[in-house]
Amino acid sequence: MKSMLWGDPNMRKVFSSIEISETVLVRDALLHKGFDATIQNSASGGSAVPGFRPPAEVWIADADDHARARAVVVETLATLDSTAEKPAWKCAHCGEENPHPFELCWNCARPRDMAAQPG
Numbered sequence: 001m002k003s004m005l006w007g008d009p010n011m012r013k014v015f016s017s018i019e020i021s022e023t024v025l026v027r028d029a030l031l032h033k034g035f036d037a038t039i040q041n042s043a044s045g046g047s048a049v050p051g052f053r054p055p056a057e058v059w060i061a062d063a064d065d066h067a068r069a070r071a072v073v074v075e076t077l078a079t080l081d082s083t084a085e086k087p088a089w090k091c092a093h094c095g096e097e098n099p100h101p102f103e104l105c106w107n108c109a110r111p112r113d114m115a116a117q118p119g
């Protein structure tokens with residue numbers, strides 16, 4: 001079943017991780033909750049950084065589901081990582097707040113190391 005086309009403006013990225021296992025878990029959780037989710041590897045964008053492994057990304061088909069899908073992502077990651085209660089971090093690149101388990105900004109995929117710490 002192929003219900004999504006890449007480039008569909010309604011599609012939204014809800015999660016990215018260099019750990020493919022995490023993206024699979026998130027994708028499966030979203031599918032289980034009824035979202036039309038799929039994994040996309042961002043490798044097609046290319047990278048000028050030698051040895052850089054592009055993160056895999058989880059996308060949903062309907063941007064209207066974005067907020068609810070993110071809640072599912074956070075829930076799923078919280079079950080993986082008991083450190084989820086640690087404070088969120090703010091992306092220095094785009095200003096988006098990211099739940100602690102996220103190693104990459106969900107919005108722009110910049111690594112947390114580049115982000116300013118809260119406080």
Ligand SMILES: [Zn+2]
Pocket residue numbers: 091092093094095096105106107108109110
């Ligand atoms: Zn960002």
